[in-house]
Amino acid sequence: MPIRYTGAADVKKLADEIIDRLGLFHVVPQFVFCFRSTGSTSKRTIARIHGLGKIWQEALNLPPSYTIEVISERYDRLSQTGKEKTVIHELLHVPRGFAGGFRPHKGYIDERIVDDLYRKLQEHRKKRTD
DSSP states (O other), X not given: OOOEEEEOHHHHHHHHHHHHHTTOTTSOGGGEEEEEEEOOOOSSOOEEEEEOOHHXXXXXXXXXXXXXXXXXXXXXXXXXXXXXXXXXXXXXXXXXXXXXXXXXXXXXXXXXXXXXXXXXXXXXXXXXXX
16 A cells, blocks of 8 residues: 555644744744655654755755654554654754754654653643643
8 A cells, every 4th residue: 555645734733832832943833844644564663754855955946844744553543642752753853954954863862852852841831821
């Protein structure tokens, strides 16, 4: 079965909230797109982030952009906490320059960093409801 992609408004809303509340000022929300895929044969991947590389930006005369793809078969089964941590993880791959490249896991992304940012997100939400 081929992979199918559909827009993921729920993921986009979550990504925008995370960008705003965690102060990820280097990430430009209007150039972060979110899709849900079905039909992936990947065994462990929950989500991935795709960047529009420099050559494509030049060829198509487009600004740097990123697309978060969530694998429906795995992402949709996660708890809300799992979904939020997954989107935080993917956004951490966006480098400070927001130029279409990626940050590697080593030195930038690990479970502790994601958990710390998730706690910060929860604190911001709690402040808004108090």
